[in-house]
Amino acid sequence: MNDVLLRLLRAARGNGVRISVAESIDAFHTVASVGYSDRQLLKDSLSLTLAKTVEEKILFEDCFDLYFKRETMAAPVGQTARDGFMEPDPSGMPGQGGGPGEGQSGGGGTGSALGKMLLANDEAGLAAAMEAGAEEVGVSNISLFTQTNMYARRILDRMGLAELEREIEALRATGNPADAERAALLEAARQDLATRTRAFVERQLALFGAGTRKEIREGALRTAQLSQLDRRDFDRMHALVRDMAKRIASKYGRQRHRDRKGVLDTRRTLRRNMSFDSIPFRTVWKREKIDKPKVMAICDVSGSVAQVARFLLLFIYALTDTMRDIRSFAFSGDMIEVSEILEREDIEPSIMKILEAVGFRSTNYGKSLEDFDRIALNKLDRKTTVIILGDARGNRNEPRIDIMEKIFNRSSRVIWLNPEHRASWGTGDSDMLRYMPFCHQVSTCGTIAHLERVVADLLREAV
């Protein structure tokens, strides 16, 4: 009984539901009070106890269905799948149904236990034996698809495959036509069983291996160079970036206050101490608001950063989604404001639109800064943070350092995130070193992990 639940918890963890030890204990208490008999009730109750966000609930419920459906799905299509023949009721754990060990080999003479079950088409017995074998070899430890064959083979071994094969051999050797026929039947059944076992192991992989695979993949994505990423990573990256933006926004999105210790707020102190006849027993300090940062994000989408542009836009999109006071601009030769596109449209179409409008042309930083000067410079104030995402390669056009200086002087902070490695700044047509004096902070931002660190810093320091 405990194993059923424990494995479910493990599978759920692997699928992305965060379950602490305390919550597992709660799960056991829950099960103790609702029981296993009503599947829907069990699902509802565990979902209440374990999954703590709507997304987690969906993940958990899918996982629950997959977990409890696996036995009924074990029968191949076309055969009568006996509904619920493997109800995971507390006592009916796989193993006692008809393990390979306990088959008596009386009756038909040579028949192995497995062979008998196959010939008798004993679905329940086979499934139980499969479960028992799976239990013995610890199939729930499976983490990679390359292990599928190994586990399948081991399960078959536990089910008594060797004995079955010997039986088939022996039947063939007799030369008796009836025996040969029997051997052929058994052979077919054996192959069928092998396929089914593989399918079973694959399902286990889907249940238990997901966590490991996801960790490996996401870990790699977080630290992979943005310029090296593939188009097909885009979706996963999207999820990662969105999580990150959400994390950042929920941490810094609210109005925050900071006590100025030692500076008395007379008005509020008097009010607070009315009950003491206005003798100030309790002091109230003046507080200052920590403003939500006002951000202007400028994103280079020209040919030279073509690889990275999508991800930079993705990041800006995620920020727009979660922060209110943000205006964004994109440029290669000319600059346009893209706040509205990003706000209105979904992620894919909005990125397409932006790239169509200004993307992949040859870069002209000078011209773009002029545009910025015209569109938004007068909206900059000392609370605004300007983030520039780009490689500062302006095709040897006039870089217009003077406008950069104006931006620098008017805003609270200018942060330049350059996807190129530091060593290549200033080489070739890169004007990075010339822009650098007019930035408060310049970092390389080659990976998502970089990006997150820089932005969290930015928001923490925003005053």
Place this chain on the structure above:
Amino acid sequence: MNDLSAVKIPTIESVEAGLVSAGYIPSRQIATALFLSLRLQKPILVEGPAGVGKTELAKAAAQFLGLPLIRMQCYEGLDESKALYEWKYGKQLLYTQILKDKLGESFRDTENLQAALVKLSSFSDVFFSHDFLEPRPLLRALQQRQGCVLLIDEIDKADEEFEAFLLEILSDYQVTIPEIGTVSAIVPPVVLLTSNNTRDLGDAMKRRCLHLHIGYPDQKLEERIIDSRIPGVSAELRRQLVSFVQQLRGIDLRKLPSVSETIDWARALMLMHASDLEVQTVQDTLNVLLKFEGDMTTAMRRAAELTHKARREGGVDTR
């Protein structure tokens, strides 16, 4: 200690029936959540869009369990002196004034300051005792003799510090007051917390609670809710108006109409003596359902189409 509620609610069905008798039509999940909360003595954290009946659930639970409801509305800047307890300063001052002579008298026979101090310390706690304690909602909830339903409304509006402060109450049903000591609940209250998800709550908080998400109800459930809340609406109209609202929720709107709006609308339609959904009536009363100008224009444009569909689904023949 919780035998009271265990006796009263042996099964989920009885929870469901109890809530229904209090005028709240729960989904199966809601009933399960309340049942488990009573069984495991864990608080429920209820999340969901505004107006789906989060607060109402607490009221109904209190009503059917026959317990008083103690409600604490959270807001930014809420602190322990408003949530837990406060000393009755005025009373303390007043009593010291009144007792001044008495005090002088008892101190008269002391020879020096040292002796007076010793004497004073023998009854120093008089002014910091339960008599001078003003209990605020949380303390009041712990002091209820027969238990209560404690509703902590919109916990996401309170500061993170306050959320951390709640943890002791939520897991152990006790609070620590420096001057008095630890106060434990006489009967653990049934605690419901609601959140509109304006910020993510801490993991520590979520871990201590059952997490219930109430979404928009489906057609059937919503019809039952309307039926229980506004019994005067005819079955046909009810089906049509619920179907209309359900469709409205499928459109891309800024604020989707929730159950409370459906109820308001049903009431409005009833007052207008509508027997069927008419395009004109719908357009006139749409402002009951939708709260944003932009949403109004979007919905207005599709009002006719949606109304006809709702009428068809409601069984009215439209040509």
